[in-house]
Amino acid sequence: xxxxxxxxxxxxxxxxxxxxxxxxxxxxxxxxxxxxxxxxxxxxxxxxxxxxxxxxxxxxxxxxxxxxxxxxxxxxxxxxxxxxxxxxxxxxxxxxxxxxxxxxxxxxxxxxxxxxxxxxxxxxxxxxxxxxxxxxxxxxxxxxxxxxxxxxxxxxxxxxxxxxxxxxxxxxxxxxxxxxxxxxxxxxxxxxxxxxxxxxxxxxxxxxxxxxxxxxxxxxxxxxxxxxxxxxxxxxxxxxxxxxxxxxxxxxxxxxxxxxxxxxxxxxx
Amino acid sequence: xxxxxxxxxxxxxxxxxxxxxxxxxxxxxxxxxxxxxxxxxxxxxxxxxxxxxxxxxxxxxxxxxxxxxxxxxxxxxxxxxxxxxxxxxxxxxxxxxxxxxxxxxxxxxxxxxxxxxxxxxxxxxxxxxxxxxxxxxxxxxxxxxxxxxxxxxxxxxxxxxxxxxxxxxxxxxxxxxxxxxxxxxxxxxxxxxxxxxxxxxxxxxxxxxxxxxxxxxxxxxxxxxxxxxxxxxxxxxxxxxxxxxxxxxxxxxxxxxxxxxxxxxxxxxxxxxxxxxxxxxxxxxxxxxxxxxxxxxxxxxxxxxxxxxxxxxxxxxxxxxxxxxxxxxxxxxxxxxxxxxxxxxxxxxxxxxxxxxxxxxxxxxxxxxxxxxxxxxxxxxxxxxxxxxxxxxxxxxxxxxxxxxxxxxxxxxxxxxxxxxxxxxxxxxxxxxxxxxxxxxxxxxxxxxxxxxxxxxxxxxxxxxxxxxxxxxxxxxxxxxxxxxxxxxxxxxxxxxxxxxxxxxxxxxxxxxxxxxxxxxxxxxxxxxxxxxxxxxxxxxxxxxxxxxxxxxxxxxxxxxxxxxxxxxxx
Ligand SMILES: [Zn+2]
Numbered sequence: 001x002x003x004x005x006x007x008x009x010x011x012x013x014x015x016x017x018x019x020x021x022x023x024x025x026x027x028x029x030x031x032x033x034x035x036x037x038x039x040x041x042x043x044x045x046x047x048x049x050x051x052x053x054x055x056x057x058x059x060x061x062x063x064x065x066x067x068x069x070x071x072x073x074x075x076x077x078x079x080x081x082x083x084x085x086x087x088x089x090x091x092x093x094x095x096x097x098x099x100x101x102x103x104x105x106x107x108x109x110x111x112x113x114x115x116x117x118x119x120x121x122x123x124x125x126x127x128x129x130x131x132x133x134x135x136x137x138x139x140x141x142x143x144x145x146x147x148x149x150x151x152x153x154x155x156x157x158x159x160x161x162x163x164x165x166x167x168x169x170x171x172x173x174x175x176x177x178x179x180x181x182x183x184x185x186x187x188x189x190x191x192x193x194x195x196x197x198x199x200x201x202x203x204x205x206x207x208x209x210x211x212x213x214x215x216x217x218x219x220x221x222x223x224x225x226x227x228x229x230x231x232x233x234x235x236x237x238x239x240x241x242x243x244x245x246x247x248x249x250x251x252x253x254x255x256x257x258x259x260x261x262x263x264x265x266x267x268x269x
Numbered sequence: 270x271x272x273x274x275x276x277x278x279x280x281x282x283x284x285x286x287x288x289x290x291x292x293x294x295x296x297x298x299x300x301x302x303x304x305x306x307x308x309x310x311x312x313x314x315x316x317x318x319x320x321x322x323x324x325x326x327x328x329x330x331x332x333x334x335x336x337x338x339x340x341x342x343x344x345x346x347x348x349x350x351x352x353x354x355x356x357x358x359x360x361x362x363x364x365x366x367x368x369x370x371x372x373x374x375x376x377x378x379x380x381x382x383x384x385x386x387x388x389x390x391x392x393x394x395x396x397x398x399x400x401x402x403x404x405x406x407x408x409x410x411x412x413x414x415x416x417x418x419x420x421x422x423x424x425x426x427x428x429x430x431x432x433x434x435x436x437x438x439x440x441x442x443x444x445x446x447x448x449x450x451x452x453x454x455x456x457x458x459x460x461x462x463x464x465x466x467x468x469x470x471x472x473x474x475x476x477x478x479x480x481x482x483x484x485x486x487x488x489x490x491x492x493x494x495x496x497x498x499x500x501x502x503x504x505x506x507x508x509x510x511x512x513x514x515x516x517x518x519x520x521x522x523x524x525x526x527x528x529x530x531x532x533x534x535x536x537x538x539x540x541x542x543x544x545x546x547x548x549x550x551x552x553x554x555x556x557x558x559x560x561x562x563x564x565x566x567x568x569x570x571x572x573x574x575x576x577x578x579x580x581x582x583x584x585x586x587x588x589x590x591x592x593x594x595x596x597x598x599x600x601x602x603x604x605x606x607x608x609x610x611x612x613x614x615x616x617x618x619x620x621x622x623x624x625x626x627x628x629x630x631x632x633x634x635x636x637x638x639x640x641x642x643x644x645x646x647x648x649x650x651x652x653x654x655x656x657x658x659x660x661x662x663x664x665x666x667x668x669x670x671x672x673x674x675x676x677x678x679x680x681x682x683x684x685x686x687x688x689x690x691x692x693x694x695x696x697x698x699x700x701x702x703x704x705x706x707x708x709x710x711x712x713x714x715x716x717x718x719x720x721x722x723x724x725x726x727x728x729x730x731x732x733x734x735x736x737x738x739x740x741x742x743x744x745x746x747x748x749x750x751x752x753x754x755x756x757x758x759x760x761x762x763x764x765x766x767x768x769x770x771x772x773x774x775x776x777x778x779x780x781x782x783x784x785x786x787x788x789x790x791x792x793x794x795x796x797x798x799x800x801x802x803x804x805x806x807x808x809x810x811x812x813x814x815x816x817x818x819x820x821x822x823x824x825x826x827x828x829x830x831x832x833x834x835x836x837x838x839x840x
Contacts, residue, residue, distance in 0.1 A: 144343035145602060 001067065002027065002060035004034075006052040008072025008093075014042045015096055016051065019079040023063035023087025023106060031056040063087040063106070075115070081108040084125070100127040103151060116160065122151045122170060132157035135179075138172050139165035148172075148189070164191055167208065183210045186256065190235055196264075204249050205256035209234055211243075215264040223248035223258055228269075234259060244268055270770060271296045271308035274735065277318035278742050280708040282646075283717070283726030287705045288742055293318060295733040298770035302729050315741040316764060319708045321380030321734035322664075323725045325715035326499075326539045326574050327655040329370050330384045330398035330407065332391040332607070333586040337364040337617055337656075340605045341584055344619070356779050363583040363656035367401035372779050373662050375404035378736025378763035381716070381724050384409040385448055385499070385539065385654075386588050388609040389416075390816070392442035396827040399787055404766075404773050406832065408719060408788040410499055411442045412588055413485055414449030415456040417611040417813070418806050420476050423484045432488045433798035434806070436838065439494075443789040443823040445834070446496035446719075447489055450588040451503055452478035455614045463591035467503055467516050478503045479520045486521040486535055492792050492838045493527035495720025497572075499537045505592050506543050511557030514544040515564050518571050526570070532720050533569055533647075540576025540654035542636035551628060556635045556693035562642035565649075572718045573643070574650035577636035577667050578629060579659025582621045587657065590614035611813050622659070630686035632658070634693040640671055641698040646709040650718065664711065665760035669753035671702040671710075676750040704742050733770035736763045787828035794839030 004026065017040040026034070034054045038045035048054070060066050066087035074080065075094040085104040094112035101120040110118075113131035119138045133155050139162060140147035147166030158176035167186040174182075177195035184200075186208040193201075196214035203220055211234060223246035230242050234257075242262035248254050262269060274293040279286050294304045328334065338345060338361065347362035348369065359369035374382055387395045387409045399407045413419050413435065422431035435447065453471035454464045460472050467479030486498040502517040504510035521536050538544065547557035565571050587593060590606060593616025597604035605617040622629040636658070643649040651668070655661035670677055681690050690696045702710070716725020723732045740759045747756060762777025773781045810818055825831075 140343075141346065142342045143340065 005055040019082040022084040023066035027060040135160040222251040276314035317738040323715040324382040331395035371403035380734035389442035408445035410448035411444035414452035433802040436792040452481040508554035534572040541573040558638035574652040576654035579663040627688040630689040634689035634695040669756040672747040676753040735767040737765040739764040
């Protein structure tokens, strides 16, 4: 087991990019290697030591033996855990854009808030965010119609707009509320939102499942009521209470299912 | 600067040089037969030497590309290459950034590329992009097949007026030649319709595609434009369309070629693969390549390029807007549509050609059938209608397929859906291209078809556009299936690309960036008629265009540097 601890000592207002600092690339790095490393910033690179105190303990045979701890405010550190396939990254603070983007395996935990594009095009592994995430969590790349296809994202706080755009697999759990267009264009996968949702979940969804445990302010016209179910079992997940089930988005011949907590959405009964 | 390329194995089909060990000499940007002792010697012993490549049909500059890049950011992120001291950063796979377009052609040893579809209204933007593309001269073709004024002249059967209009519009748009796309079909698209076949009139016009192609071909020969009529016929991509294709070619069979041009053809049919389908629907679709190839073998007034499918995720973009809508309905992906006022329309969608998909396998096989069934390589040019059937960077891969029937058999047996075997004759065709054939279909023939006297060959006086490849033709068996990947690799990164006597690529790397020149045709001898035509059409122009005529033309600073082809139409 190898533990790599990077403690922020100087905050850069221009974002640092961490796509090269994942367990897959650093598992065999010594402290010296880190000290010689130049981190991308804007259109140039600077020594990592300008910004971090570095500690390296233990040895690793491969990325799966690596635990990386990023201590401090990482709200200007982008691409944490980008394309990682194994190992563990813990961020003790906020994280900037693209945390866990294109992640394949391993785990990423953010003990703070994260910016937009958490878990973009994720294929596997797990991401846990203790705070909030901004827009486009678990989505596709801009323009791309093939989105998140696997893995699990768990957000304890709130999520922003267009959660899981073009999702085709995997699971997303949002503890708090969620803004517009969650699960837009989704074709497969599972989204569960614990809190309230503003508007239009599942726009143009072709398939997959969205569960909303809080109140939905505005449902799209393309969803057909399929009745009320008590304690439904949805894809092996046992929910408790009464849920209204919808099928949609019929605008695109969709066969997705949208489940709304009946108690919180009495206006729709 | 003088150069002497020593000891190479030269293929120059224009001069019947087929693999001779020869020196190629360069002075002041031209091929010469003598250089001074100061000439720099480039030792290319045993290596393959050809004129630089000439592309007769690709989409590389203009509004369609721009829409494509805006609409497909996911394509831009593919093919990202960081900047170097010499080159700018590259992005994109099927719709590369402008600079990447120039670098990539240049690395393949190409020196001239035809931008195949310029709506005159958007010509300024096309020239702006050409300014941003380095290392290749560009010959843009202006779209005429759905232009309201053209339809009007054709309806009145006023060829004299039409000739003056074309002559004026080439000057205004600073284009090299004429292109027709789905004549009358893109106009019909303005009403949500299409036309079917060459005898189906555009709504409200009572003019047919056949009539438009014939009239414009007559005008092309009347003016003596260096390139012939360049046609994308009606019914692209529809099963059962091959009779429309033959009908289009036959409609101009009796048009007399202008005596002053160097080309042999009066009509060039582009991306022929998309126009050679038999059957009645995608259920029973099959190859129609054999009857079309047979027609071309018997008719010297026709040339074509193939539009070979390469099995990539690419982008289709064309002024054939109704066809793009059909394709969008089939694929269910995303779709962009543009209306170009009085001139045309266009559409754009991403597309994935998969070897496992029956229709794509059929398209791939039909393209190769055309290469192999058309006997005279001077009548058929290697293209992918880039990026429509695949991006141009795949040309070396297509060369490898043409050079090895073993490789084709290997693909038919293991990689490609059985429609390619069952619904085409490809499996029975064991013809292979040699290096001379490759040189013909990638440089000599396209240059001649375009009417470019100084390109596509290595004769004295030709532009010193030369490509050297790191392969020894005398010690290499191109027919071996296992050598296909070698051909692809080597032809994709030239050992030298020389442009106008300057080395722009060495060992597959860009070493120099030079501006691309804008090639355009200036017809003289029609000044009086042009003046009258402009006066006649101005009321309609002012009524329907959203721009003022004063702002419509491409000003000279958009085409710097330019090559002007002066044509005396009175001759
Ligand atoms: Zn084209």
